[in-house]
Amino acid sequence: MTETILHWSDGKIFAGNSDATAPVTNPATGEVTGRVALADVTDAQHVIDAAAAAFPAWRDTSLAKRTQTLFAFRELLNARKGELAEIITSEHGKVVSDALGEVARGLEVVEFACGIPHLLKGGYSESASTKVDVYSIRQPLGPVAIISPFNFPAMVPMWFFPVAIAAGNTVVIKPSEKDPSAALWMAKLWEEAGLPAGVFNVLQGDKVAVDELLTNPKIKAVSFVGSTPIAQYVYGTGTAAGKRVQALGGAKNHAVVLPDADLDLAADAMVNAGFGSAGERCMAISACVAVGSVADELVAKIAERTRPLVTGDGTREVDMGPLVTRAHRDRVASYVDAGEADGATIVVDGRTVEPQGGADGFWLGPTLIDNVTPEMSVYTDEIFGPVLSVVRVETYDEALALINANPYGNGTAIFTNDGGAARRFQNEVEVGMVGINVPIPVPMAYYSFGGWKASLFGDSHAHGTEGVHFFTRGKVVTSRWLDPSHGGIELGFPQNA
Ligand code: NAD
Numbered sequence: 001m002t003e004t005i006l007h008w009s010d011g012k013i014f015a016g017n018s019d020a021t022a023p024v025t026n027p028a029t030g031e032v033t034g035r036v037a038l039a040d041v042t043d044a045q046h047v048i049d050a051a052a053a054a055f056p057a058w059r060d061t062s063l064a065k066r067t068q069t070l071f072a073f074r075e076l077l078n079a080r081k082g083e084l085a086e087i088i089t090s091e092h093g094k095v096v097s098d099a100l101g102e103v104a105r106g107l108e109v110v111e112f113a114c115g116i117p118h119l120l121k122g123g124y125s126e127s128a129s130t131k132v133d134v135y136s137i138r139q140p141l142g143p144v145a146i147i148s149p150f151n152f153p154a155m156v157p158m159w160f161f162p163v164a165i166a167a168g169n170t171v172v173i174k175p176s177e178k179d180p181s182a183a184l185w186m187a188k189l190w191e192e193a194g195l196p197a198g199v200f201n202v203l204q205g206d207k208v209a210v211d212e213l214l215t216n217p218k219i220k221a222v223s224f225v226g227s228t229p230i231a232q233y234v235y236g237t238g239t240a241a242g243k244r245v246q247a248l249g250g251a252k253n254h255a256v257v258l259p260d261a262d263l264d265l266a267a268d269a270m271v272n273a274g275f276g277s278a279g280e281r282c283m284a285i286s287a288c289v290a291v292g293s294v295a296d297e298l299v300a301k302i303a304e305r306t307r308p309l310v311t312g313d314g315t316r317e318v319d320m321g322p323l324v325t326r327a328h329r330d331r332v333a334s335y336v337d338a339g340e341a342d343g344a345t346i347v348v349d350g351r352t353v354e355p356q357g358g359a360d361g362f363w364l365g366p367t368l369i370d371n372v373t374p375e376m377s378v379y380t381d382e383i384f385g386p387v388l389s390v391v392r393v394e395t396y397d398e399a400l401a402l403i404n405a406n407p408y409g410n411g412t413a414i415f416t417n418d419g420g421a422a423r424r425f426q427n428e429v430e431v432g433m434v435g436i437n438v439p440i441p442v443p444m445a446y447y448s449f450g451g452w453k454a455s456l457f458g459d460s461h462a463h464g465t466e467g468v469h470f471f472t473r474g475k476v477v478t479s480r481w482l483d484p485s486h487g488g489i490e491l492g493f494p495q496n497a
Contacts, residue, residue, distance in 0.1 A: 005036040005180045007043065007204050008187040010050035011197025016043035022177045022206070027093035027322040028313035030360030036180040039205035044212035047203040051143035051170040052218040054198025059140050059168045061196075063117045070166055072193035074110045077103070077186075084154055084185055086315075091179035092153060093321040093362070094277045095314040099154075105442065106158030109463050112445035113162035119468045120167065129496040132480045138472035140168030141220040141244065145213040147234065148183075149226040150176035150324055151280045151384075157183060159449060159462040160223040164471045165199060169221075172201045174213060178324055180204050214238045221470065223462070224248065225282075227382070228408070228454045235457035246458040246470055248450060250382040251410035254287045254391075255439055256399045256425070259294050261415035265437070267301035269415065273439035274388035275309060275366040278320050279332075282455075283411045283433070283440045286383060287372070288390045289399045295392045299347060299370050302388070306348045311365045312356030322355070322362040323385055329362040332385030336367050339378035339389070345370040350386055374402060382408070396421060404430045410451030413439050432456065 004021060007014040018040035023032045039047070058066075077084070085099035092099070122136035144164050148156040153175060161171050175183040183202045190200045203209050213219055214237045221244040224234040231249035238245035255273065257266045273285035290298050312318035323329040333351055340346050346369055353365025364385060372379050372389035379389055393399050403412055413435035414425045422436045432451035435441030443449050443464070450461025460470040480486065 002032060003034045005034050005184060005204060007037060007039065007047055008184055008200075008202040009047040009198075010054070010201070011191060014043075014046065016040070016046070018043050024091055024178065024180065025325065026090055027324055028315070028361045029358035030326070030362065031358075033090065034181070036177050037204045038177070039203055039209040039212075041208060041212050044203055044205065044209045045216065047172055047201050048143060048212070048216050048218050050198045051172050051201050054196060055140075055142050055170045058170055058196060058199050061168070063120070066166055066168065067114055067116060069194050070110060070114045070116075070162065073190060073195070074107065074114060076189050076193055077107060077110065080189070081107070084182060087181050087185055088153055088179065089314040089321070091181055092150065093314055093324055094280070095318060095321050098277050099314070102152055102155040106155040108445040109158050110162040112463060113166040116163070116166035116468070119465065120472065128478070131483070131486075132478060134476065134478050136474055136476045138167075138468075138474055140472060143170045143172060143219055144221040144223070144471065145172050145174065145219050147174045147210055147213065147222065147224045147226070148176060150178035151277070151282070153179040153182035154186065156225045157186070159225075160467070161200065163463055163467040165195070167468065167471045169471055170199045170201070172203050172213065172219070174203050174205060174209050177204070177206055210234070211237070214243070215241045217241075219243065221245070222247075223470070231457055244470065246450075246460045246462070247456070248282075248462065249455050249457065250408060251282045251451060251455050252287065252382055252406055252408045253283060253285050253411045253413075254289050254399075254403045254406070255285045255413040255415065256289045256291060256396070256403070257294055257298055258396065258414065258416040258418065258421055259292045260417050261294070262417065263294060263298055263301055266415040267298060267305055269413070269437075269439035270302050270388060271305045271309070271366075273413075275306070275320055275386045278323055278364075279386040280324060280384055281440070283442055285413065285439055286387065286389060287379060288388060289402060290390055290392050291396060291399050292394060295390065299368070299390055302390075303347050303368055306366050306368050309366050310356060311350075311353050311363060313358065313361070316356055318356055320366060320386060322357065323364055324362070326362050328385070329364050332383055332387060333364055335378045335381065335383045335385075336369070336387060339369050339372060339376055342376040342378070344372045344376060344378060344389070400425070400428055407454045408451065409453035410455035411435065411441055413437075413441060432461070
């Protein structure tokens with residue numbers, strides 16, 4: 001009998017009414033290790049009701065008490081991050097050190113949110129009019145939903161919930177069905193940290209759960225991260241239901257290598273950013289754009305670094321883990337097949353990998369494909385696997401045009417020693433996050449994370465000041481303490497004097 005991974009509602013495990021479940025697998029062995037509950041509408045309503053019931057008291061909890069709870073969560077998570085990393089590896093497949101890195105990036109947002117009192121300060125204008133003072137405050141929204149993808153089961157929810165909770169909201173997390181246990185583990189940690197029941201809830205499920213979160217009037221805002229078609233759907237449905245929505249979508253990230261770049265450093269960066277986490281990162285580099293004369297030497301350097309990489313079970317001493325499911329592994333491999341059929345050159349072929357892991361694991365080794373052209377599906381589609389394509393262009397302008405013509409605009413990078421070229425790129429490229437000799441330019445927690453174009457629907461990026469604004473709304477108070485001089489009838493629009 002495998003374990004059923006359930007919901008967390010009002011500070012306790014909630015089994016729900018629905019009998020529907022989905023399998024959860026260990027990608028390194030192919031073994032079904034558990035079954036995740038798939039909520040029906042009544043289950044979703046039960047969890048949403050718990051978040052709604054907890055909101056008034058949490059909203060009125062002092063900033064001092066709220067931040068003390070956040071500090072306690074931070075300490076507990078830091079002390080026990082190894083446990084969380086192991087859970088991530090067992091359901092996602094990424095190597096344990098990478099899972100620890102994911103938790104560390106999430107912790108940065110918790111630390112940022114510990115400073116919420118400073119971020120929630122409003123303005124105050126004394127005597128804006130005679131004996132009239134005006135001030136602004138920011139208030140929480142209510143229960144909010146966070147719907148997350150499989151690739152960062154801890155970090156992506158942590159882009160949102162520390163800020164949401166610190167600002168006085170209550171949350172319902174809907175994890176990916178593929179790796180649902182990390183959110184449940186974090187729920188128990190919040191309880192240990194002293195968070196009141198009902199402030200942090202976990203709703204397991206699929207489209208049924210998502211649709212209820214998008215339409216239930218008790219949910220005031222939705223933060224979604226996932227593929228572009230679903231992000232578009234979530235944004236359209238949630239905003240039509242009157243909610244504030246930020247929906248982060250898919251990506252196709254390019255790294256431009258100019259002829260003057262340090263090719264050894266650039267090749268290291270391509271390998272790390274192309275194959276880390278088996279390419280299942282929304283900020284992975286999937287297209288290396290080699291400008292002018294560099295291509296042959298650059299491809300050779302990337303290939304010599306790629307061949308020795310060891311693919312295997314993420315709990316062992318390996319460089320790269322498996323893909324998340326067999327279906328996803330086969331889909332990624334089919335793009336390599338299509339690239340080959342379209343005439344691209346397979347320089348390193350991950351399809352023939354000899355993994356250090358179970359015979360039934362979802363293995364695909366790092367794959368380097370050269371001479372990829374923009375009409376090939378291996379270039380046009382988001383593959384989300386360990387496949388690095390090299391596109392050869394003659395000039396900087398050609399590289400820029402290629403990136404700006406792409407429907408996605410999540411991350412990009414340029415490798416050069418020319419400050420002028422880098423500055424021009426930063427100015428001209430239509431992408432939300434730009435690296436200069438940095439392949440994965442994920443912003444620090446006190447800046448905001450988010451792409452442009454089909455990589456984000458909505459106005460607000462995640463965390464940083466945009467995150468604080470997303471999870472609060474502004475109110476301006478005009479105040480006058482009456483004295484005998486304030487009398488009389490005047491129906492005209494108030495004039496300031
Ligand atoms: P996904 O879109 O399949 O799933 C994301 C979430 O949506 C999950 O919780 C899932 O249960 C739910 N969902 C799936 N189908 C749905 C439907 N028909 N209706 C309503 N909800 C549905 O994404 P994924 O495969 O889990 O994650 C990979 C994708 O996420 C990639 O496209 C990647 O680029 C993207 N991603 C983007 C960012 C970013 O910051 N822009 C970060 C991480 C991942």
